[in-house]
Amino acid sequence: MDKNGIVLMQKYELGRLLGQGTFAKVYYARNMETGESVAIKVIDKHKIVKVGLIDQIKREISVMRLVRHPNVVFLHEVMASKTKIYFAMEYVKGGELFDKVSKGKLKEDIARKYFQQLIGAIDYCHSRGVYHRDLKPENLLLDENGDLKISDFGLSALRDSKQQDGLLHTTCGTPAYVAPEVIGKKGYDGAKADVWSCGVVLYVLLAGFLPFHEQNLVDMYRKISKGEFKCPNWFPPEVKKLLSRILDPNPNSRIKIDKIMENSWFQKGYKKIETPTSPDSHQIDSLLSDVHAAFSVQPMCYNAFDLISSLSQGFDLSGLFEKEERSESKFTTKKEAKEIVSKFEEIATINERFNLTKSNVGVKMEDKREGRKGQLAIDVEIYEVTKSFHMVEFKKSRGDTMEYKQFCDSELKPSLKDIVWKWQGNNNNSNNEKIV
Amino acid sequence: MLAFVKCFSLKRTKHPRGYEDPHVLASETPFTVNEIEALHNLFKKLSTSIINDGLIHKEEFLLALFRNSSMQNLFADRVFYMFDRKRNGVIEFGEFVRSLSIFHPYTPEHEKSAFMFKLFDLHGTGFIEPHELKKMVGALLGETDLELSEEAIEAIVEQTMIEVDTNKDGKIDEEEWKDLVAKNPSILKNMTLPYLKEVTLAFPSFVLDSEVED
Numbered sequence: 075m076d077k078n079g080i081v082l083m084q085k086y087e088l089g090r091l092l093g094q095g096t097f098a099k100v101y102y103a104r105n106m107e108t109g110e111s112v113a114i115k116v117i118d119k120h121k122i123v124k125v126g127l128i129d130q131i132k133r134e135i136s137v138m139r140l141v142r143h144p145n146v147v148f149l150h151e152v153m154a155s156k157t158k159i160y161f162a163m164e165y166v167k168g169g170e171l172f173d174k175v176s177k178g179k180l181k182e183d184i185a186r187k188y189f190q191q192l193i194g195a196i197d198y199c200h201s202r203g204v205y206h207r208d209l210k211p212e213n214l215l216l217d218e219n220g221d222l223k224i225s226d227f228g229l230s231a232l233r234d235s236k237q238q239d240g241l242l243h244t245t246c247g248t249p250a251y252v253a254p255e256v257i258g259k260k261g262y263d264g265a266k267a268d269v270w271s272c273g274v275v276l277y278v279l280l281a282g283f284l285p286f287h288e289q290n291l292v293d294m295y296r297k298i299s300k301g302e303f304k305c306p307n308w309f310p311p312e313v314k315k316l317l318s319r320i321l322d323p324n325p326n327s328r329i330k331i332d333k334i335m336e337n338s339w340f341q342k343g344y345k346k347i348e349t350p351t352s353p354d355s356h357q358i359d360s361l362l363s364d365v366h367a368a369f370s371v372q373p374m375c376y377n378a379f380d381l382i383s384s385l386s387q388g389f390d391l392s393g394l395f396e397k398e399e400r401s402e403s404k405f406t407t408k409k410e411a412k413e414i415v416s417k418f419e420e421i422a423t424i425n426e427r428f429n430l431t432k433s434n435v436g437v438k439m440e441d442k443r444e445g446r447k448g449q450l451a452i453d454v455e456i457y458e459v460t461k462s463f464h465m466v467e468f469k470k471s472r473g474d475t476m477e478y479k480q481f482c483d484s485e486l487k488p489s490l491k492d493i494v495w496k497w498q499g500n501n502n503n504s505n506n507e508k509i510v
Numbered sequence: 511m512l513a514f515v516k517c518f519s520l521k522r523t524k525h526p527r528g529y530e531d532p533h534v535l536a537s538e539t540p541f542t543v544n545e546i547e548a549l550h551n552l553f554k555k556l557s558t559s560i561i562n563d564g565l566i567h568k569e570e571f572l573l574a575l576f577r578n579s580s581m582q583n584l585f586a587d588r589v590f591y592m593f594d595r596k597r598n599g600v601i602e603f604g605e606f607v608r609s610l611s612i613f614h615p616y617t618p619e620h621e622k623s624a625f626m627f628k629l630f631d632l633h634g635t636g637f638i639e640p641h642e643l644k645k646m647v648g649a650l651l652g653e654t655d656l657e658l659s660e661e662a663i664e665a666i667v668e669q670t671m672i673e674v675d676t677n678k679d680g681k682i683d684e685e686e687w688k689d690l691v692a693k694n695p696s697i698l699k700n701m702t703l704p705y706l707k708e709v710t711l712a713f714p715s716f717v718l719d720s721e722v723e724d
Contacts, residue, residue, distance in 0.1 A: 221595050377670035379630070379690070383700050385654050388586030388628075391613060393575045395553070406656055460665055462659070496656055502572040 081106070082160060083153050086114060093212075097121050102165065111165040113149060113380055119157050128432045132369040135161075137204045138227055139365050140358060142350050145195035147215070149226040152369035162485030166223045172278070179184055179282035182310065183343070190344050192224040197331045198349060199227055205264025209271035226372065238269045250274065254299040254323040266325040269334070273320030280313065285321065299323055312339035329351050366472050374508055376457040376465060393398045404467045404481065404498040405490065414456055414466060414493060421489045436466075449475040450481065463497075528565060530601020533602065539611035545709045546607060553603050566593075566601035584649035588629045613703040622701035623691045627684055637681035643667045 080088045080104065089102035103114045122128055138149045148164040162379040171188060174180065180188075192214070196206065206213070206227050215223045229419060253270035277285040287301035288294040297303065301323035305314045316337055319329040334340055353361060376384075383389065384404070407414060418437050422428035428439040435455075441450040450473030457465045468486075470478040485495075532546040541549065556574055557566045569579040571590050576583065593601045593609040601609075610615060612625050628634075632642040644667045651658055658666075674682050674690050682690075690698055 192677060211644075295658050319587070375673075377673055378643050379670065379674075379697050380694070381666070382585065382630075382646055382650050383626075383697050386583075386585045386650050387653065388575060388581075388583035389700050391589065392612075392703055392705065394556070395703070406654070416562075460662060460669075463662065496654060498654055506571070 076416060082114065086112065086162060087174075088124075095228060105162075110354070111167075112162045113165045115161040115163060117159045117161070119154070119159055122159070126208070128369060128433060132365065134204050135226075135369075136362050136365050137202050137242070139361055140353060141199065141202060141204070141227075143195050143198045143223050145191045146199065146227055146349060147223050152364045152368045159368050165225070165226070166215040167218050168220065170211055171214040171216055171222060172211035174216070174352065175278055175282055179281050182280065185276065185279035186339070186342065188222050189272070190340065191347075193271055193273060193331060193334055193340070194347055195224050196270050196272060200268070200331060206268050206271075207264050209268060209275065214275065219475050250286060250294070252298070254301065255327065260329070263325060265331070266328055268339065269331055272334075275302070276313070276320070277305075277317060278293045280309055285317075287377060299434065310339065312337070340400070343481075346373060369432070373407055376456075376459045381459060381465070384467075387499075403469070403487070404465060405494045405496065406498060407464050407466060407493050407495050408462050409464065409493045410462060411456055411458060411464060414464060417490065417493050418454055421486060422491070424485070438471075442474065445473050445477045447477075449473060450477055452478070525564075528604055529599075530604040539607060540594075540605065540614045540616045541611060541706075541709070544585075545706075547609065548709045549607055551602065553606050557601075557603075564603075567601070571601070578701060583653060585653075586647065588632070592629055593704045594624065610703075610706065612676065613701060614706045615702050615704060616707070617694070618689075619691070619703075623688060624670075624684075624699050626691075626698065626701055627687045637683055638687070639681045640667055640671055643670060 082088055085106060086103040086106045087106055089104065092100040092102055094100070098115050098117045098495070101114045101116065104110070104113060105110050105421065113151055122131055134147070135152060138146075140151065142148065147166060149161060150164065151162040152162040153162070196209075199206065204227055206224065208226065209224070213224060215225055217223055251271045251274045253262065253267040256267050265470075274285060286294055286298045288297060301321050303317075303321060305317060309317075316329075316334070317337060317364040320334065322328040335344075385406075387393065409417075415432070416438060418439065419430055422439050426442070428441055432440050435457075436455040439452045439454065443449070451471045453471045454468040457467070459465060469497070532543045532550070533544050535541065536543045539546075552564070554564070555617055556570055557564050559570045559573055560579060561567055562569070568587075571593075572581045572586055573579040575586055576579075590601070591597075593605055595605045595609070596602070612621055612699070627638070630638050630642065630646065633639075634647065644663060647663050647666055651663070671680075671682070674686055675681075676686055676689065
């Protein structure tokens with residue numbers, strides 16, 4: 075769809091489409107107040123809610139909002155509408171680093187400069203707990219001064235899924251740049267995987283071709299998993315040695331980023347980049363206010379029809395059929411969405427039993443313990459009828475029904491007492507005619 | 511089959527008024543002949559719970575939904591009205607099956623959506639108008655025991671009109687309704703009864719097993 079001329083948030087005029095991926099589209103845009111060029115990344119909220127990583131994305135985006143490194147694409151602002159999240163990022167004019175390489179290998183000094191900038195920026199982000207996990211040509215850009223800019227930091231969650239062991243599990247990524255443990259579907263450590271990808275980048279800069287390149291993927295994966303590559307004869311010996319330490323298929327013995335930075339070849343002409351001092355807590359709050367707003371739980375609006383179809387018993391013919399006990403419960407409340415969410419947060423922390431994550435329609439509670447049928451998980455959806463009239467619906471999404479019922483009856487429902495206006499549904503009509 | 515025994519016990523040589531051949535009904539609906547026979551059992555229970563005449567009267571319908579035959583409920587009234595295609599005040603077996611078929615999981619959404627539009631079009635004008643909406647919201651709040659001020663109800667209606675009445679002519683037409691449903695398919699949730707897909711497997715045993723003692 076052509077978005078030319080569309081104005082976003084009364085501030086950015088959207089221009090041409092710059093790129094497109096599974097989760098996002100990137101548009102050129104101009105800040106109408108300052109005239110500054112930006113790139114706007116548009117992400118569908120539904121999609122990130124679906125992958126269930128909204129909290130992780132929020133955490134990483136928050137860090138990126140605070141990061142100011144000359145070799146990392148700057149995140150100006152985070153905005154959101156009902157269905158989309160927008161990232162206004164620094165617009166980088168110089169194209170991709172690899173356009174240069176496609177014209178032939180780079181001189182050693184030039185290659186070293188880019189490698190130093192790459193490693194410096196990666197180290198800076200790693201030290202703040204953000205991993206890239208998808209370093210590849212498209213994400214390495216050049217600005218008008220010919221300096222490196224890494225893009226897409228902090229959005230790795232959109233490609234990966236982090237499991238409970240703290241390791242990343244994924245099968246996607248750009249094969250040629252991907253570390254063997256990533257291919258092997260074993261969990262992996264983002265820091266170590268980034269180091270590997272930096273090694274591939276260095277190789278490509280100096281050689282003009284990939285270290286692992288085969289006609290078919292099976293052969294390529296085999297070579298990657300064995301760390302089988304040959305350096306061209308023009309590679310300086312120190313580089314050959316360094317690469318053998320970086321492209322080590324065993325992530326545990328692979329060289330760490332601080333050791334790369336101590337390497338004598340790396341050190342040559344290396345100037346550590348001055349990064350601005352970290353913002354104080356006051357500044358952090360104001361810097362992050364847009365992120366919080368963009369990721370806050372915004373209840374879906376409930377119009378009169380939603381209300382009728384979800385609450386009216388006269389319009390629920392399932393009553394004609396004998397039915398199983400329902401695993402969903404509904405209540406109406408006069409509290410605001412914020413108060414509803416914090417109530418569930420409070421309940422989740424009782425006995426430190428549940429992990430609570432936010433989705434864009436409510437929250438999800440996940441039992442930290444294994445139950446009879448795996449962990450119990452409860453989805454909570456919040457709908458706004460008016461500012462002070464919400465409907466909340468929760469249901470079991472995973473786990474044992476008896477455990478769920480017990481938790482609901484003895485803990486959840488009593489704890490919700492002070493925010494509930496009325497429990498809804500057909501389980502508590504007192505004036506029924508007695509039959510059978 | 512049991513169905514026949516029951517029919518004879520009604521001391522009739524013929525099926526009750528409105529009975530239709532399951533094969534005919536099966537050809538017109540997503541149900542199989544077996545499922546229609548199963549539905550007939552459900553129908554018999556419903557239609558004999560108060561008046562033993564093989565027709566579902568309003569009171570019997572309310573009794574089934576609310577366990578209360580004198581329940582006042584606008585939406586149940588509307589559903590009954592929609593089921594009573596001949597508009598003769600009772601639901602016959604053929605009407606029952608054809609109407610329930612709209613609630614079948616395999617029935618296309620546009621049929622469900624059209625049914626729901628008519629249900630909400632209280633006065634049958636072809637439009638859902640604000641006063642109808644207001645009446646429905648009021649009825650819903652009454653049904654669910656929620657007390658809201660007049661202004662709050664007005665606000666809900668007004669907000670809904672702003673959202674749905676996109677051509678701003680002050681009423682909701684079928685096109686606007688279709689747009690709303692396309693945007694928000696969960697509105698049709700009540701229009702699908704998963705039970706209907708396994709009506710023979712999970713034999714529908716109606717909650718009333720015997721006649722009411724009143």
